[in-house]
Amino acid sequence: MYIVQIASECAPVIKAGGLGDVVYGLSKDIERREHTVEIILPMYDCMRYDHIWGLHNAYEDLNVSWGGGSVHCSVFCGWVNGLLCFFIQPHSNDNFFNRGCYYGCNDDFMRFAFFSKAALEFLCVTGKRPDILHCHDWQTGLIPVMLYEMYKWRGMDSLRVAYTIHNFKHQGIAGSDVLAATGLGNEGYYFSYDRLRDNFNPFGINLMKGGIVYSNHVNTVSPHHAWEARYSDVSYGLGHTLDVHQGKFSGILNGIDYNTWDPETDEFIPHHYTAKNISSKAKNREALRERLLLRNDKKPIVAFIGRLDFQKGVDLVHHSLHYSLRRNAQFVLLGSPTGKEISDRFWSEKHHLNENPDCHLELAFNEELAHLIYAGADMIVIPSNFEPCGLTQLIGLRYGTVPVVRGVGGLVDTVFDKDYDENHEPEERNGFVFYQNDQVALESALERAIGLWHYFPDEFRQLQKQGMEYDYSWKTSGKKYIELYDFLRDK
């Protein structure tokens, strides 16, 4: 099969969160199964060029009709750990991808609508006819719309679209100017509720809704979140649309790339280990302390790694920091704040705790440090408000770092409480789970985890090993995507 992924991220070149990991890890798995996969991405000025091999101009004259005129683009091509990637670089005064950031601009809708159109135009004029276009999140929601309404008439009627929603919170609600710019036009047609009109904002078109309505299949990234999306409020207003399209909606659990995330070979950690010699993990704890100037003491390290965002439960992250310090543990936070208010709050906390030898707050995105924290910490806390899948608990498990999580979304599918999980035998349990979204609930789980470390170290070690024995690689999930692609192309 021939699959083209179109996305706004692909690790390690472009990564703001889990989307980048998934596009990369899934593509690697598809390639391992001997299918052909290519990835189309925007050519951001701030991406990690050092991770691209053999970057060269592959297509000089891509002209994309846009806003009544035409935008001239170059398409670069290069390999990211062996994966063939195409990067679209528009030459226009809008400077869509020369902003020093991936997201967060006022015209993000235009930037990614343009990218979507340019990706289709590139496939169209180069004669590339994949069996499957796999699109991700709102940034590429217009692709199935434009494919069906415009490009199908230009020899692209054989393509089928799989659309994956990694986060329902960000849907891309835009004005009619996007319709005009892309050339879709015909406001009346697209502004109908069974097409793109937002379910709550009658003046907006919803790009993610377009992806749902027009794709051949839609999935989110865990079975439990697929259920939540339909039956609770975590689909942020798209529940009805999912209900209408329930026959083509599913949940497929994310995996992680076991070559990137492997404590036996990880190039960013000083001491390698496996479940069998997990005692070597303690040396990474020492290395982490040394790097972050934490005191060497007989206490566990609790970590948080992630975007500092409402989604991640920042209030409870903040509380877990102070609670851990009170309960004789150390705390390490690696977080990228997503807004000014959250940023100010954690910067002020960082200054306040500057002299404390038991905690460190690193307010940045730092891939290398993340690896060392996964290896050096004893527990990872994930108190999310909602979590479509969550990768940090999967990476934590792989590194023997016990997850302490709120039971939502993909966390329910992957973490099983040591003391209370009734669906798993004691030897299958791998972490600590709490459900209520409050401090008391968090404390009940964190206290059990820290207590186990202090008072029952053998049991704690056993729990770490049980977590490491889980297989959350792409082995199972990749197979599910291949089966899905196969099913779609026969339709």
Ligand code: ADP
């Ligand atoms: P998200 O909602 O951000 O997609 P996930 O748990 O699915 O959350 O994926 C997060 C990914 O991003 C993981 O690989 C995690 O290690 C990484 N990550 C998040 N924040 C940071 C950071 N500040 N520095 C380094 N890596 C980070």
